[in-house]
Amino acid sequence: MQKQNQNSLQEWIPIEKIMEKGIVKMKTKEYIKIMKVIPINYNLKSDLEKQGILNSYKTFLKTCNFDIQILIQSKKEDLSHHISKIREKVKSENNSNLIKISEKYIEFINRLNREKNSSSKNFYIIINAKIEETTKENKEELNILELNENYFKIKECLSRCGNNVIEILEKEELKKILFSFFNTRKNLLN
Numbered sequence: 001m002q003k004q005n006q007n008s009l010q011e012w013i014p015i016e017k018i019m020e021k022g023i024v025k026m027k028t029k030e031y032i033k034i035m036k037v038i039p040i041n042y043n044l045k046s047d048l049e050k051q052g053i054l055n056s057y058k059t060f061l062k063t064c065n066f067d068i069q070i071l072i073q074s075k076k077e078d079l080s081h082h083i084s085k086i087r088e089k090v091k092s093e094n095n096s097n098l099i100k101i102s103e104k105y106i107e108f109i110n111r112l113n114r115e116k117n118s119s120s121k122n123f124y125i126i127i128n129a130k131i132e133e134t135t136k137e138n139k140e141e142l143n144i145l146e147l148n149e150n151y152f153k154i155k156e157c158l159s160r161c162g163n164n165v166i167e168i169l170e171k172e173e174l175k176k177i178l179f180s181f182f183n184t185r186k187n188l189l190n
Contacts, residue, residue, distance in 0.1 A: 066150050072123055
């Protein structure tokens, strides 16, 4: 029998280390930055507003002369906490009409959730930098500088469209997001 070569999880994951201020160093010597985008509801806008948003988005795409990856994560809505809060409040009420209305409301949101497959979405943009032409001492600094400049370009352009761009700075939040990227069966908790 041949002995199987077993790799550890750390060898398999392409991340070398999570650095300060939301920068991730990859084993490929690339640096990445992840930002969360809180989008506007385009469908609620007037035709004139929609045209302005589309023009701003075109400008965004033209301005980004660097690689970006757009990632959308969907998760099925878990309404059990909301439902338990309703039931808890109704327990203290003596009004039978309120109890009936509450139960009908719970039935309604459960049915709606089943029929519509309610889900929430998280939107992320991932950018990378890999500057190699310089000396070893300032290579990391230049990569980080490039990532931060590109982040501000994206933030400015998407803000013109009405979106909110959030820089992920905390290591724990970044770990949670990276975990959700690698483990798609687990929901990304808010």
